[in-house]
Amino acid sequence: MKTFLAENKCKECHIRRVGGDGNSIYKPTGRINNAGALRGMVEYCNTELNLGFFPEDTNAVAAVLNLKHYKFR
Numbered sequence: 001m002k003t004f005l006a007e008n009k010c011k012e013c014h015i016r017r018v019g020g021d022g023n024s025i026y027k028p029t030g031r032i033n034n035a036g037a038l039r040g041m042v043e044y045c046n047t048e049l050n051l052g053f054f055p056e057d058t059n060a061v062a063a064v065l066n067l068k069h070y071k072f073r
């Protein structure tokens with residue numbers, strides 16, 4: 001549930017940036033090209049947002065994004 005809440009928080013800001021539903025900010029062909037970089041970006045955005053994620057939350061959100069958008073192995 002926490003990852004769901006977090007995703008919505010994340011969207012608010014991403015939508016301001018890219019419009020639509022915010023999902024188009026997740027670009028598997030962009031700078032983020034492996035699972036480690038994805039996790040790093042989640043960490044970075046989480047710091048901006050001040051969500052106070054624990055490491056396992058960061059991992060969970062990164063895993064969800066990977067599953068839905070990036071599909072790194």
Ligand code: HEC
Nearest residue numbers: 010013025026027028030031032041042045046048049061
């Ligand atoms: C304060 C605004 C803000 C918030 C809040 C925010 N982000 Fe971001 N996010 C950005 C910006 C800006 C970028 C970079 C967009 C660019 O340069 O193309 C970005 C990019 C990303 C990317 C990389 C997209 C790509 O493939 O290049 C990921 C992943 C990401 N954010 C995850 C998250 C997650 C997860 C959260 C919630 C925990 C979150 N963001 C919250 C502003 C935010």
